[in-house]
Amino acid sequence: xxxxxxxxxxxxxxxxxxxxxxxxxxxxxxxxxxxxxxxxxxxxxxxxxxxxxxxxxxxxxxxxxxxxxxxxxxxxxxxxxxxxxxxxxxxxxxxxxxxxxxxxxxxxxxxxxxxxxxxxxxxxxxxxxxxxxxxxxxxxxxxxxxxxxxxxxxxxxxxxxxxxxxxxxxxxxxxxxxxxxxxxxxxxxxxxxxxxxxxxxxxxxxxxxxxxxxxxxxxxxxxxxxxxxxxxxxxxxxxxxxxxxxxxxxxxxxxxxxxxxxxxxxxxxxxxxxxxxxxxxxxxxxxxxxxxxxxxxxxxxxxxxxxxxxxxxxxxxxxxxxxxxxxxxxxxxxxxxxxxxxxxxxxxxxxxxxxxxxxxxxxxxxxxxxxxxxxxxxxxxxxxxxxxxxxxxxxxxxxxxxxxxxxxxxxxxxxxxxxxxxxxxxxxxxxxxxxxxxxxxxxxxxxxxxxxxxxxxxxxxxxxxxxxxxxxxxxxxxxxxxxxxxxxxxxxxxxxxxxxxxxxxxxxxxxxxxxxxxxxxxxxxxxxxxxxxxxxxxxxxxxxxxxxxxxxxxxxxxxxxxxxxxxxxxxxxxxxxxxxxxx
Numbered sequence: 061x062x063x064x065x066x067x068x069x070x071x072x073x074x075x076x077x078x079x080x081x082x083x084x085x086x087x088x089x090x091x092x093x094x095x096x097x098x099x100x101x102x103x104x105x106x107x108x109x110x111x112x113x114x115x116x117x118x119x120x121x122x123x124x125x126x127x128x129x130x131x132x133x134x135x136x137x138x139x140x141x142x143x144x145x146x147x148x149x150x151x152x153x154x155x156x157x158x159x160x161x162x163x164x165x166x167x168x169x170x171x172x173x174x175x176x177x178x179x180x181x182x183x184x185x186x187x188x189x190x191x192x193x194x195x196x197x198x199x200x201x202x203x204x205x206x207x208x209x210x211x212x213x214x215x216x217x218x219x220x221x222x223x224x225x226x227x228x229x230x231x232x233x234x235x236x237x238x239x240x241x242x243x244x245x246x247x248x249x250x251x252x253x254x255x256x257x258x259x260x261x262x263x264x265x266x267x268x269x270x271x272x273x274x275x276x277x278x279x280x281x282x283x284x285x286x287x288x289x290x291x292x293x294x295x296x297x298x299x300x301x302x303x304x305x306x307x308x309x310x311x312x313x314x315x316x317x318x319x320x321x322x323x324x325x326x327x328x329x330x331x332x333x334x335x336x337x338x339x340x341x342x343x344x345x346x347x348x349x350x351x352x353x354x355x356x357x358x359x360x361x362x363x364x365x366x367x368x369x370x371x372x373x374x375x376x377x378x379x380x381x382x383x384x385x386x387x388x389x390x391x392x393x394x395x396x397x398x399x400x401x402x403x404x405x406x407x408x409x410x411x412x413x414x415x416x417x418x419x420x421x422x423x424x425x426x427x428x429x430x431x432x433x434x435x436x437x438x439x440x441x442x443x444x445x446x447x448x449x450x451x452x453x454x455x456x457x458x459x460x461x462x463x464x465x466x467x468x469x470x471x472x473x474x475x476x477x478x479x480x481x482x483x484x485x486x487x488x489x490x491x492x493x494x495x496x497x498x499x500x501x502x503x504x505x506x507x508x509x510x511x512x513x514x515x516x517x518x519x520x521x522x523x524x525x526x527x528x529x530x531x532x533x534x535x536x537x538x539x540x541x542x543x544x545x546x547x548x549x550x551x552x553x554x555x556x557x558x559x560x561x562x563x564x565x566x567x568x569x570x571x572x573x574x575x576x577x578x579x580x581x582x583x584x585x586x587x588x589x590x591x592x593x594x595x596x597x598x599x600x601x602x603x604x605x606x607x608x609x610x611x612x613x614x615x616x617x618x619x620x621x622x623x624x625x626x627x628x629x630x631x632x633x634x635x636x637x638x639x640x641x642x643x
Contacts, residue, residue, distance in 0.1 A: 104230035105254040109177040111136060111225040112266075113164065115236055116200055117146035120216050122274045124148065126204035130164045130234070133171055136225040138162035141234040142243075147221055147298050148274065155242050162234055167199060174222045174266045175258075191220060191301055207458040211303070215455075218301040219274070222266040224258055237264035237297025241289040252289075260286050264296035273300050312336065313345070313390045314368065315397040321404045322609075325379045327546045329611040330386065330401060334361060335368030336394040340446045340492040345392030347371045349401075352384065361392070363444045364494045370441050372544060372613040381407045408552055413563040415582040416526075416593045418632075425597070428559035432620050433606045438502040439614040441544075446492045456484040501539035503548060503617040505573075505607045508532045509625055512589045517634050525596040526631035528580075528589035531603060533621065535573035537610055548617070549609040551575040557593045560604055565590060567605070575607075594631060600624045 113132030117124050128144045141162045142155050172186040190196055200218060201208040210216075221236045228251065235243060240259040244251040252260045264287055268279040279295050281287065287296060314335035322328050332347065339345040345361040356373040363369040386401040458480045511518040512528040523529075535548040551567040554560040567575035568588070577588040592601060602624035610617035 104227060106227040107224060107255065107258045109175075110134065110173065112173060112175040113223040113225070114171065114174060115144065115146070115221040115223055117148075117219040117221075118200065118204060118206065118211065118216055119146075119148070119219055119274070122148065125216070126206065129200065129203045130162075130223060131167055131171060132164050132223070132225070133166065134225075135166060136162075136164060136234065137232055138164075138225065138234045139232045142239045145239075146219055147236070147238045147276075148219070150238050150242060150293070155239060155246065164234075165203060167196075169195060175224060176262050176266070191218075191299075197301075197303075205459060207456060210456055210458070213455075214304045216303065217274070220267060220299040220301065221297055222263055224263045226255060226258060228255065235259075237266070237292050240264070241292035245289055256286060260288075260292070264292040266297070267299040268296045269298060269300065313392055313394040313397040315388065315390050315399045317388060317399040317401045319402040319404075321406065322377045323550050324377055324381060324405055324407045326377050326549050326609050327374065327611070328377060328609070329372050329374055329544060329546065329613055330403075331370050331372040331613045331615075332388055332390075332399065332401070333368050334371050334390055334392075334397075335363065335366075336392065338365035338492070339363050339369075339392050342492070343393045345369075345390060348389045348391075349373045350387045351375055352378065362446045362494065367444070369444055370613045374544070374546075377405050381405055408550070408564070409566040409578075411563050412565055412578075413555065413558065413590070416591045418526075418594060420593055420595055422557070422593070422595050425557070425595070427556060427599075428561075430602055430604050430622050431554065431560050434618060435620050436615065436617050437504070437619060438500065439612045439617060440498060440500045441612065441614040442499060443497050445495045445497055447495065449490045449493045450488055451490040452486050453489045454484055455487045456482050459483045499539070499541040499544070499613075501537060501541070501545045501610070501612045501617065503535065503537055503607075503610050503619060505533060505535035505548060505619045505621060507534075507551075507603075507605050507607075507621040507623050509603050509623040511625060512587060514585060514587065514589075522626040522628050523592075524629045524631050524633060525592050525601075525627045526594035528583070528587065528591045529601075529603070529625060530587070530589055531567070531575075531577050531605070531623075533567060533575040533605060533607060535575075535607060535610075535619075537573070537617070539612075544613050546609070546611045548573050548607055551605050551607045551621075553577070553590075553603055553605045555590065555604075556602055557596055592627065596627055596630075598627050598629070601627045 111134065113130055115128050115130050117128040118126050124146050128146050130144060139159065141158050143158050144163070172190055174187065197212060197218070198208050201211045221238070223234060223236050224240070225232070225234050227233070240251060240263060244259065265283060269276055270278055272278050276298055277295050281291065314333070316333040318331065320328070320330060330349065334345055334347060336345070339362050341362070344359060347358045347361060349356040349358075351373070356375070358371050358373060361369055361371050382405050384403050384405070386403060388399045388401060390397045461479055461481050508531070510530040510532065511521065511523045512530055515523055515527040517524060518527070531553060533551050537545060537547055539545040549569065553565045553567060555563070565577055568578045570576055577590055579586045580589050580591070582591070583589050602622055605621040607619045607621055608616065
């Protein structure tokens with residue numbers, strides 16, 4: 061059975077329970093509200109307890125589907141009114157005063173009082189039970205000529221507004237809380253001045269939303285004091301009946317940030333993980349990054365309920381070392397979330413080795429193992445892709461139409477008959493499904509240590525210490541999402557004479573994923589070379605290179621590389637000193 065839920069608000073209660081034993085109660089409701097003492101008025105400005113009612117409007121997707129119906133336990137004599145318009149109708153239009161002709165229905169079962177008075181409040185449970193009852197909903201369906209089962213199929217809502225029947229300046233009038241606020245503006249505050257306890261306190265505070273819906277917020281202001289015209293128009297004097305379970309509180313959006321260390325002047329990918337309630341094209345998530353004064357907005361972020369999605373932005377780091385914070389904000393299907401990414405940007409081109417000289421010594425040297433820094437040669441990530449699953453449903457719409465007597469009627473039949481015809485329609489009540497698309501990136505790289513061409517005595521891959529070596533690094537990246545992947549952008553070489561610490565060389569980017577030593581300003585010929593120390597002992601001379609800064613949404617790809625040459629002797633062996641004899 062469908063469940064009915066009502067979100068009205070009324071605060072003050074009385075001990076007497078309103079009898080509704082004849083009603084079925086298939087649902088439950090949330091009610092909240094307020095009000096206070098109320099003077100009945102004097103002279104030509106009068107309101108008496110019990111002179112109240114409700115205006116009921118059936119809506120679909122926030123739009124009325126029928127003319128609102130006014131209900132009251134009394135048949136109020138009304139001279140002036142503003143027609144039967146819902147609160148939603150006044151979003152774009154003003155009041156139109158009407159004289160006479162006011163229509164109001166009297167329920168077979170009396171309604172609970174909705175406006176508090178100085179002698180007593182209202183019964184929250186009674187109002188809840190009444191408007192959540194099968195009786196009341198069938199009454200509404202019958203008045204607007206709508207099939208009851210259609211009304212409760214979950215597509216429709218009932219908007220309930222309190223009405224006061226009052227005497228203003230000697231004229232008997234009917235007005236909802238919203239109409240009272242608009243009318244008070246028309247008469248320059250005279251209504252509030254004379255009848256504010258009713259029109260600007262107990263009437264608007266009789267009913268308001270506990271949960272935001274139909275573009276109206278939940279009310280969190282005063283429950284016993286006066287309210288302004290703007291507060292009334294924007295939030296008060298409205299309740300809503302749902303024919304499904306009450307909407308749950310919106311889930312909080314999850315935001316997971318990561319801290320990064322980048323190199324200067326490098327193209328990078330910065331990612332966050334976003335999660336929460338379902339994000340689809342009807343209600344999507346948007347992520348905003350603020351980086352060095354530039355705002356990057358990433359939209360069309362989708363994921364199923366309870367799942368998440370990596371969201372990233374591609375940008376270039378500045379040319380100077382610095383630390384910075386990247387504020388990130390997320391909006392979408394849930395409470396907004398904010399976070400901060402901490403970033404450290406470093407310059408690796410600040411510690412090149414000193415110039416080796418011929419009398420260098422290091423008698424205490426001992427070799428160190430070749431290091432191995434973090435190495436990640438492949439990453440995978442994915443993107444949720446929504447698609448619409450159609451589901452066509454026939455929506456019945458039974459309309460009562462008149463029919464003439466026919467052969468099936470008795471011979472004494474002389475009157476017309478009423479018949480029901482289904483004027484329904486097909487409606488796509490489908491939903492969003494999601495497919496997961498996998499993406500990947502992988503890095504390959506190699507390096508080669510070469511004996512410098514200016515070395516006159518090298519043989520194959522054997523050389524004397526004191527001469528220079530060159531280096532070549534090649535790399536390639538493969539991926540099926542190039543927009544989210546960078547090339548390998550940096551390579552840093554460390555040397556055995558420094559135990560792979562203290563000093564290093566940041567290689568030059570040569571294009572196409574290739575790297576070489578920078579030009580050595582200690583080289584006579586400005587060669588891209590690194591000079592081995594003359595004291596380096598015989599044996600393997602191994603250069604270690606960390607290839608880095610191939611960025612993906614799932615992090616950085618990097619590789620450990622090494623290569624070696626053999627040291628045998630030193631360059632002093634190539635020097636020959638002899639006396640110069642005269643010819």
